[in-house]
Amino acid sequence: MEKKNSLVVLGAHCGDAEIQAGAIANKYAKAGWEVTFVHLTPGEKGNPPHISVEDYAKQKIEEAEKVAKILGGKSITLDYKDAELTFNDEIITRVATLMRQLRPKVVITHWVNSIHPDHALCPRIVQAAQLKAGLPGFDLDGLPPHYYGIYHSENWEDMDGYEPDVFVDVSDEFDTYLEALSNYWFIMNSTSFRYYDYYKALGTVRGCVNRCQYAQTLKMPIGGNVRKGKIIPGLEI
Ligand SMILES: [Zn+2]
Numbered sequence: 001m002e003k004k005n006s007l008v009v010l011g012a013h014c015g016d017a018e019i020q021a022g023a024i025a026n027k028y029a030k031a032g033w034e035v036t037f038v039h040l041t042p043g044e045k046g047n048p049p050h051i052s053v054e055d056y057a058k059q060k061i062e063e064a065e066k067v068a069k070i071l072g073g074k075s076i077t078l079d080y081k082d083a084e085l086t087f088n089d090e091i092i093t094r095v096a097t098l099m100r101q102l103r104p105k106v107v108i109t110h111w112v113n114s115i116h117p118d119h120a121l122c123p124r125i126v127q128a129a130q131l132k133a134g135l136p137g138f139d140l141d142g143l144p145p146h147y148y149g150i151y152h153s154e155n156w157e158d159m160d161g162y163e164p165d166v167f168v169d170v171s172d173e174f175d176t177y178l179e180a181l182s183n184y185w186f187i188m189n190s191t192s193f194r195y196y197d198y199y200k201a202l203g204t205v206r207g208c209v210n211r212c213q214y215a216q217t218l219k220m221p222i223g224g225n226v227r228k229g230k231i232i233p234g235l236e237i
């Protein structure tokens with residue numbers, strides 16, 4: 001039997017992938033796609049005062065599993081440390097190997113500019129892993145090569161230069177998205193940022209522009225909008 005279509009949303013910390021593209025992911029999950037949220041680190045250092053960093057890591061991993069289930073996907077949290085991500089061959093190989101296992105058509109991840117260094121590293125890691133996963137010359141646990149497309153998605157910490165290229169109508173998924181998000185302690189209780197209010201308002205504003213109730217947006221990789229051919233795309237002669 002043919003394997004299901006696969007979509008991966010990869011974020012730095014548990015919660016990033018879902019706030020950025022959780023409603024889009026839910027739309028594809030409902031259409032029968034295999035959806036996986038990959039978190040490079042739990043994001044454990046935003047721990048509330050009464051919970052240790054170690055306990056908060058466990059809590060966030062559990063929250064991520066609950067949220068992924070509501071959105072129709074599964075959650076994979078890697079064990080890198082919050083605010084300590086580095087760009088090196090080890091993490092690229094690990095992500096490339098995971099992508100050869102999950103075999104996504106597309107990986108959605110952070111935009112390239114961010115006030116958080118962990119976020120800014122994600123698209124670099126995803127891009128380097130794209131090449132490594134796709135090149136047959138790399139033996140990654142004997143898995144067959146796999147090449148995937150990349151989109152960036154919208155996160156309040158990554159807005160420098162983020163102008164959407166794609167608006168996706170998620171009106172039918174937005175209630176499920178908000179319900180899912182409410183399972184994260186930080187989204188409902190953070191005193192440093194009003195996550196829930198922001199993402200509900202963002203979906204509304206993007207929906208207005210997309211002439212629907214709610215929308216989430218994506219951005220093509222730099223250079224991804226370039227078309228090469230004989231005529232102006234869509235303008236037949
Ligand atoms: Zn984050």
